[in-house]
Amino acid sequence: MKAAIPWAVELGLTVLYTVLCSALFLTIYVQLWLLLHYKQKRFGYQSLFLYLCLLWASFRTVLFSFYLKNCAQSNDLQPFPSWLLYCCPVCLQFSTLCLLNVYFSQVIFKARCSPEFNKYKTPLRLGFLFTCLLFLVVNLCCILITYGSVSADQQGWITMTRTIVSDCLFAACSLTLAKNTYKIANLSPAYVYLESKGTSGHQAVVTGSVISLLYILRACYNLVVISISPENKPSPFSYGWNGVSDHAVTEDVIGLEYLLFGIIILLCELLPMGLMVYFFRAKRLSQNLEAAGMVNSHSFGSRAYFFDNPRRYDSDDDLPRLASARGERGSLSSTPKTSAWYGAICPSNGCALSPPLLNGPPSGTPILFTCGAQTLA
Known part of the structure; x- marks a missing residue:
């Protein structure tokens, strides 16, 4: 089989992508070791993202290395190895x-602090899991069918079906991501929550916006191309979500067209995966919120305050309980017992409202709450 692209263009693009994918693979590998070094969760969103990106980088590195050594053989693989390198x-x-x-x-x-999170957590995860399985099954079945004894017309319809389903799913999930990113951008507590996790709200907004925009543009591009391409005529722009396998049999193309293909793959694959790796990179969580910019050291004294506690977000499951705690403030008593500073943490459950001028003028910050032998101000 003749090589899909001219040798000079093939060599340049293949070397470039092999180097970039290998660099991303090594970066993710180091990040996974840093997770162990920092003694963070071995199985969570962060580690799961890094593992998925590691697999992606490894498959792409093997594919482009294959093209660098023997382009013709990479175009003549068995069904499952072909799916593993191109579609997976x-x-x-x-x-x-x-x-x-x-x-x-x-x-x-x-x-x-929505108590509905525990109610919708399982349906939300199952819904996206079902969507992933649907995408996987459609692509796997269509690729395996095209390797069977089907006519050229049937193969064209199968490719069109796979592209339409895949791109529609990509577009729908990208729109959902854009909506969630918009909500985070307009939700101030989300910035505090993300900073407690070692990242920032601005990074989340930039990552979500760029990824959703790139995937939406790529989906629209594929849908437009497959709708205007002539039947039974391969086109150098008919890349689809299957990547190189859609144009592996194309022979008469010029280097400029494959340069455009390289730019599309760079923007729609390498850039989104690189942004995810950067966003979920291993970080040593700061135990001092002042260093993270969450607390201004000039605004408070030297005493300990509730909002200075850097471990208040350690448990994700405790956050929805804050909503129920707000309703308990109306039942506070008004009998003071002792004096203390504003923001002192009360270890017991019974708190009482303490008027600031009941026992004479205060020497410091006015007293607001009392609790047993201690006072909340």
């Missing part, structure tokens, strides 16, 4: 997109 990375991309949707949805629920 795209399925991994879609999985990371769905997982990012779940993570951003969780951030919104946690930031709002």
